[in-house]
Amino acid sequence: MTSYSPPVPGKVAVAVEPAWLRYGSAIGLPVVGGALGWLLALAADWIAGLPWAPFQGVFELVSSLPQPHGTLGVAGLGVLAGLGFLSLMIGDRLRVSVSAEQIELRRGLRDVSTVPGSCVSAALLDHGALVLLDAAGDEPARARTDITAGALRTAFRAHGYRWLDADPHAGEFELWVPDTPEVGPRADALLRARAHARKKGHHAETDKLRDALVRAGYLVRDEKKQQYWRKRPQRDED
Incomplete structure (x- = not known):
């Protein structure tokens, strides 16, 4: 239970x-x-x-x-x-603490990240990953977890967050294959390294490479052994 x-x-x-x-x-x-x-x-x-x-x-x-x-x-x-x-x-276990002010993602004892509640318009579980979405369609956080959708849904709805049963941007993701010209050489190299880390089961390295891809302007979702990508939404401040 x-x-x-x-x-x-x-x-x-x-x-x-x-x-x-x-x-x-x-x-x-x-x-x-x-x-x-x-x-x-x-x-x-x-x-x-x-x-x-x-x-x-x-x-x-x-x-x-x-x-x-x-x-x-x-x-x-x-x-x-x-x-x-x-x-x-x-x-490697994830603990999710939800309040109106912020969402805290704690993995193990030391790895902690927080997302202000004002930056989250919806949350969902996508192929074993908790995804936080903002109003523009960006992902302030995506974290793999074994927490059930029911527990996450209850926690988020308790504080007024919208819970989605599916990613509204799923159709925007494209399958990555080596040398995909649309992502450019830097992101392609990061995706190659991430694919290798996933194959070896190096979860911490996989997460760091995802963060690097986010900084490079790309969002990544995993489905079975495949990686899918889409560009981050552009903002005026970007």
């Missing part, structure tokens, strides 16, 4: 990931890591005897460990690995 704080006038509505995902990963990742380590220890002797198996030296080392301490030790390393993955997940 997704959680959020009950909206109170003058207060902040907070939207977070579903409880099953938060608590499930906290329990499941260490358990899965320990189970995989235990299975690895049990199968080490058999795998070490396969001439085509990779990392045979590692499996030979594991199979030579005294039992049962060796199996317990490898399982313990698996638990630690699971905790490591958990810490990465926690550091």
Whole structure:
């Protein structure tokens, strides 16, 4: 069940990931890591005897460990690995705090950005990304998240923001392919680098490259493995 704080006038509505995902990963990742380590220890002797198996030296080392301490030790390393993955997940989670004055996007413990409420005319969830739109069609923020649309919709509507079920500018985005002449060489290079970062699963780098594209005058949306782009709306002050 997704959680959020009950909206109170003058207060902040907070939207977070579903409880099953938060608590499930906290329990499941260490358990899965320990189970995989235990299975690895049990199968080490058999795998070490396969001439085509990779990392045979590692499996030979594991199979030579005294039992049962060796199996317990490898399982313990698996638990630690699971905790490591958990810490990465926690550091990548998005927490959205909504008030009439501003919207705060907090990823992990340190990465915080705020958007003044006066700059937001609507919000929506687009292919796993929270999108804030202004009156001109620009995007003050686009942040990937696992928070459900229901939790976000409740938080934004609690403070008078318009929630949209679809992006009204979706038809303006165009599929990016390498050497797209319309975006120019600088943006094309940024999109190439971003495509590589997405393929490698480097989320922080992907987000930084999106910010660089915004500064270069382009908005980006992701759909499956593809990137789509559109030009930022022009303003008099630009």
